[in-house]
Amino acid sequence: MPPGAGSDLRLHYNENTAGCSAAVLDALQSITREDMAIYPDYDAVTAKTARWLDVDPDWIRLTNGLDEGLYAVAQYGAAHADAGHASRRPQFVLPEPSFEMFEAFASVVRAELVRVPPEPDFRFPMTAVLDAVTPSTRVIYLVDPNNPTGLSLPEGLAETMAAAVPQALVLVDEAYADFSRRSLVGPALDRHRNLVVGRTFAKGHGLAGLRVGALVAHPQTMERLGAMLPPFNVNICGVRALEAALDDQSYLDWYVAQTTASKALVYEFCRTHDLTYWPSDANFVLVRFGDRAPALVGDMRERGFLVRDKSAAPGCAGCLRLTSGVVDHTRRTIAALEDCLAARAN
Numbered sequence: 001m002p003p004g005a006g007s008d009l010r011l012h013y014n015e016n017t018a019g020c021s022a023a024v025l026d027a028l029q030s031i032t033r034e035d036m037a038i039y040p041d042y043d044a045v046t047a048k049t050a051r052w053l054d055v056d057p058d059w060i061r062l063t064n065g066l067d068e069g070l071y072a073v074a075q076y077g078a079a080h081a082d083a084g085h086a087s088r089r090p091q092f093v094l095p096e097p098s099f100e101m102f103e104a105f106a107s108v109v110r111a112e113l114v115r116v117p118p119e120p121d122f123r124f125p126m127t128a129v130l131d132a133v134t135p136s137t138r139v140i141y142l143v144d145p146n147n148p149t150g151l152s153l154p155e156g157l158a159e160t161m162a163a164a165v166p167q168a169l170v171l172v173d174e175a176y177a178d179f180s181r182r183s184l185v186g187p188a189l190d191r192h193r194n195l196v197v198g199r200t201f202a203k204g205h206g207l208a209g210l211r212v213g214a215l216v217a218h219p220q221t222m223e224r225l226g227a228m229l230p231p232f233n234v235n236i237c238g239v240r241a242l243e244a245a246l247d248d249q250s251y252l253d254w255y256v257a258q259t260t261a262s263k264a265l266v267y268e269f270c271r272t273h274d275l276t277y278w279p280s281d282a283n284f285v286l287v288r289f290g291d292r293a294p295a296l297v298g299d300m301r302e303r304g305f306l307v308r309d310k311s312a313a314p315g316c317a318g319c320l321r322l323t324s325g326v327v328d329h330t331r332r333t334i335a336a337l338e339d340c341l342a343a344r345a346n
């Protein structure tokens with residue numbers, strides 16, 4: 001079987017290993033032929049999502065996955081490049097390690113990506129980030145909790161950044177906020193109109209295949225950011241799925257509890273084998289396996305477990321990222337890891 005096909009346990013994209021709520025399938029099945037034939041209306045779903053996030057509807061825009069929102073942020077940063085110096089390339093600042101997509105989108109809009117390496121143990125390089133800022137800085141990328149480390153940003157950091165760099169949009173990618181149970185959405189976005197929060201329903205709600213995310217910012221900012229998005233960017237299946245997923249809060253709560261229990265099992269495994277790991281506020285754990293990391297990815301794939309090699313990411317030498325979803329899946333994953341480690345030790 002080719003990698004990623006069929007029955008492999010996919011632990012390499014931080015997807016929901018349980019699938020979406022069954023209520024989502026019911027909602028999709030109730031879509032009529034007439035619904036399919038018309039352009040979607042977003043009023044009801046936007047109001048429901050806004051309520052769930054505890055903001056007014058004009059503070060949010062739904063996106064075709066958060067990725068589309070990140071694309072819009074890059075477009076915005078490039079479009080609002082130095083008015084007085086049109087020839088100057090916009091600069092986007094990226095504290096590393098981070099989510100790969102930022103680099104891809106910065107490159108599409110021909111922005112200069114300014115990378116800031118991590119401090120030891122992934123302490124946030126605040127001074128180095130501020131030192132990297134210039135008058136051409138248009139976007140600063142923050143991820144909270146971060147991917148691939150699972151570490152939350154220090155309290156208040158995003159706000160400090162937004163105040164210090166008013167010429168830039170400060171994006172806080174909260175793809176894993178359902179797991180950390182912490183969000184910047186609230187009064188901070190009113191105090192700092194250059195703050196934008198990204199959310200997705202791919203991870204906690206298990207809608208990765210349907211592509212639904214959201215951007216949240218002050219309405220003034222949202223209006224200009226929203227202009228970077230096509231008018232009918234989320235299809236009717238995404239709309240109905242999101243409504244059903246938000247109505248089934250108990251499913252999300254159940255899944256978050258599964259990930260919490262799974263992470264505890266992974267930590268215990270790490271302590272048993274004397275492996276360095278970082279306590280994660282997301283649905284995955286970064287573990288340092290050292291030189292055996294790349295071979296382990298292959299060994300695990302042969303056993304039907306797909307895990308992500310993050311060795312090449314700054315600060316992540318020898319590290320694998322393991323999605324920690326359904327507890328039963330995690331138990332099987334750990335058993336397979338034990339098996340692989342024992343086989344290599346012989």
Ligand SMILES: *Cc1c(COP(=O)(O)O)cnc(C)c1O
Nearest residue numbers: 065066067099147175200202213
């Ligand atoms: C998974 C992920 C996304 C992408 O979310 P989609 O809604 O699937 O596009 C964005 N940011 C981070 C940090 C992620 O890990």
